[in-house]
Amino acid sequence: MNPLRLLGGIGRAVLTVFATFGKVALFTVDAISHVFRPPFYPREFVVALMNIGWLSLPVVGLTAIFTGGALALQIYAGGARFNAEAVVPQIVAIGMVRELGPVLGGLMIAARVTSSIAAEIATMKVTEQIDALVTLSTHPMKYLTAPRVLAAILTVPVLVAVGDVIGIAGGYVVATQNLGFNSAAYLQNTVNFLELHDVISSLVKGATFGLITAVMGCYYGMNSGRGAQGVGRATKSSVEAAAIMILAANFILTGVFFSV
Amino acid sequence: MIRLENVHKAFGDNRVLQGMNLDIPKGTSMVIIGGSGTGKSVALKCVLGLIKPDSGMIYVDGKDAATGDRDAFLARFGMLFQGAALFDSLPVWQNVSFRLLRGPLKRPAEYAREIAIDKLRRVGLKSDVADRFPSELSGGMQKRVGLARAIAAEPEIIFFDEPTTGLDPIMSGVINDLIREIVTEMGATAMTITHDMSSVRAIADNVAMLHGGVIQWTGPVEQMDASGDPYVEQFISGSAEGPIEAVR
Ligand SMILES: Nc1ncnc2c1ncn2[C@@H]1O[C@H](COP(=O)(O)OP(=O)(O)OP(=O)(O)O)[C@@H](O)[C@H]1O
Numbered sequence: 001m002n003p004l005r006l007l008g009g010i011g012r013a014v015l016t017v018f019a020t021f022g023k024v025a026l027f028t029v030d031a032i033s034h035v036f037r038p039p040f041y042p043r044e045f046v047v048a049l050m051n052i053g054w055l056s057l058p059v060v061g062l063t064a065i066f067t068g069g070a071l072a073l074q075i076y077a078g079g080a081r082f083n084a085e086a087v088v089p090q091i092v093a094i095g096m097v098r099e100l101g102p103v104l105g106g107l108m109i110a111a112r113v114t115s116s117i118a119a120e121i122a123t124m125k126v127t128e129q130i131d132a133l134v135t136l137s138t139h140p141m142k143y144l145t146a147p148r149v150l151a152a153i154l155t156v157p158v159l160v161a162v163g164d165v166i167g168i169a170g171g172y173v174v175a176t177q178n179l180g181f182n183s184a185a186y187l188q189n190t191v192n193f194l195e196l197h198d199v200i201s202s203l204v205k206g207a208t209f210g211l212i213t214a215v216m217g218c219y220y221g222m223n224s225g226r227g228a229q230g231v232g233r234a235t236k237s238s239v240e241a242a243a244i245m246i247l248a249a250n251f252i253l254t255g256v257f258f259s260v
Numbered sequence: 261m262i263r264l265e266n267v268h269k270a271f272g273d274n275r276v277l278q279g280m281n282l283d284i285p286k287g288t289s290m291v292i293i294g295g296s297g298t299g300k301s302v303a304l305k306c307v308l309g310l311i312k313p314d315s316g317m318i319y320v321d322g323k324d325a326a327t328g329d330r331d332a333f334l335a336r337f338g339m340l341f342q343g344a345a346l347f348d349s350l351p352v353w354q355n356v357s358f359r360l361l362r363g364p365l366k367r368p369a370e371y372a373r374e375i376a377i378d379k380l381r382r383v384g385l386k387s388d389v390a391d392r393f394p395s396e397l398s399g400g401m402q403k404r405v406g407l408a409r410a411i412a413a414e415p416e417i418i419f420f421d422e423p424t425t426g427l428d429p430i431m432s433g434v435i436n437d438l439i440r441e442i443v444t445e446m447g448a449t450a451m452t453i454t455h456d457m458s459s460v461r462a463i464a465d466n467v468a469m470l471h472g473g474v475i476q477w478t479g480p481v482e483q484m485d486a487s488g489d490p491y492v493e494q495f496i497s498g499s500a501e502g503p504i505e506a507v508r
C-alpha cells in the first residue's frame with residue numbers, strides 16, 4: 001500500500017476522533033446549561049428518574065452482590081498465600097467502594113440506560129418526532145436531554161452507593177457462611193476501615209458516570225443517521241463510547257482521589 | 261404572507277431545490293403538487309427552519325424567517341408531518357394538546373383534554389381514541405391525530421404534508437372541508453402538499469407545481485386545467501408520456 005495514502009488515512013481518522021471529541025464536549029456543555037435554564041419539564045424529569053434510577057436497581061444490585069461475593073473468595077485465596085486471609089473485610093470494602101461499585105455499576109447503567117436513551121431519541125429523530133417537537137415550540141435539548149441528564153447525575157451516585165452496600169453484603173455473606181469469619185468482627189472491620197474519602201470518591205465517580213451515560217445516549221440519539229440502520233448504529237456507538245469514557249474517567253478520578 | 265426567494269438546498273450531490281420562488285398571500289390556501297421526491301417536504305421544512313437552505317431567502321410577513329425570536333415565530337405555525345410524527349410515548353389526547361400541557365401556553369389538564377377531544381372530533385375521530393397510544397391506531401387515524409395536533413393551538417399559518425394520503429374517500433372529503441374551513445373561517449394561511457387532484461380542487465386558492473428544483477407553474481386553481489404547461493397537464497392526466505420521467 002502506498003505509504004502516503006496510509007498516512008493520509010491515519011490522519012483523517014485522528015482528525016475524526018478529535019472532531020467527535022469537540023462535538024461531544026460542546027454538546028455536554030449545552031446539555032448541562034439547559035438543566036439550569038427554564039422552561040423545565042418536571043413530568044419528563046420524574047419519568048427519567050424512574051427509568052434511570054428506580055428501574056436500574058435490580059441490575060446494579062445483582063451485579064454488586066455477585067462481585068462482592070467473588071471478591072471475598074479471591075482475596076481469601078490470594079491472601080492465604082502469605083497468611084493474610086484476615087484482610088478480606090477491608091479489601092472487599094475498599095475494592096467495592098473505590099472501584100468495582102462505581103465502575104461495574106456505571107457499565108451496567110451504560111448497557112441499560114445509554115442504549116435505551118439512544119434508541120428512543122434516535123427513533124424520535126428518524127420518525128420526525130424531534131422536528132415535530134420543534135414546531136410545537138419545544139426545545140429538544142430542554143425536553144429530552146436536560147431531564148435525563150439531571151436524573152442521571154442525581155440517581156447514579158445513589159445507585160452506586162446502594163451497589164457498594166450490597167457488594168459489601170455479598171462479601172460478608174460469603175465470608176461468614178463459607179470462609180468462617182465472625183459476623184460482628186467482619187462488620188466492625190469494614191466500618192472501621194472505610195474512610196469518608198472513599199465514600200466521597202465513590203459518589204463523585206457515580207455522578208460523573210451518570211453524566212456520561214445520559215449525555216452519550218442523548219448525543220448519539222440526536223445525531224442518528226436515517227432509518228432503522230441509523231438507530232442501530234446510534235445505539236451501538238452510544239454504549240461503546242459511554243463504556244470507554246467511563247473507564248477513562250474512572251482512571252482519571254482514581255488518580256485525582258488516591259494518588260499521593 | 262410567506263415568500264421564498266431563490267431557495268437552494270442540496271443533500272450531498274443530490275440537488276433538491278435549485279432556486280425555488282413562491283409567494284403565498286396571507287389568508288389564502290396554496291397547494292403544492294409535484295412528483296415524489298421533488299423536494300416538496302424539504303421546502304416546507306425550510307420555511308420552518310427545520311432544514312437550513314444552502315442559499316436564498318425566506319420571508320414571513322416581510323421579515324427574514326432565519327433571524328429573530330424562534331419561539332415567537334414557531335408559535336404562529338402548525339405543521340402536519342407526512343409521517344404524522346406523533347409522540348409514541350404519549351396518549352393521543354396529550355399529543356393533540358401538547359402545547360397546552362407544558363410551556364408558556366400551559367392550561368389545566370381537564371381543559372386541555374376537552375380541547376383535544378373537540379379537535380379529534382373535527383378530524384372525524386371519536387373520543388374513545390383519546391386515551392389510546394399512537395401505535396394502537398391505523399395509519400390514517402394517526403394522520404388525522406397529527407392533523408388535530410397541527411390545528412389544536414389555532415395557528416395563523418398551517419402546513420399540511422399530504423393530509424389525505426392513506427384515507428378513504430369519505431374521510432378525505434371531511435379533511436378537505438376542514439382545511440378549507442380553517443382558511444375561510446379562521447383566516448389562516450395554509451400550505452398543503454398533496455398528490456390527490458380532487459383535494460387540490462377542494463382546498464386550493466392557488467396551485468404551484470414543483471419540478472426540477474423550481475416552481476414550474478403557479479396560478480389560481482381555476483386556471484390549472486388550462487395552464488398550457490406540459491408538466492401540469494401531465495400531472496393532472498397522470499400519463500406516463502410527457503416531460504416528467506416516470507423513473508426518477
Ligand atoms: N434529511 C435528508 N437527508 C438527505 N436527503 C434528504 C433528506 N430529506 C430529504 N432528502 C432528499 O431530498 C429529496 C426530496 O425529498 P422530499 O421528502 O422533499 O420529497 P417530496 O417531494 O416530499 O416527495 P414525496 O411526495 O414522496 O413525499 C429526496 O431525494 C430525498 O432523498
Ligand SMILES: [Mg+2]
Pocket residue numbers: 300301302342421
Ligand atoms: Mg414529502
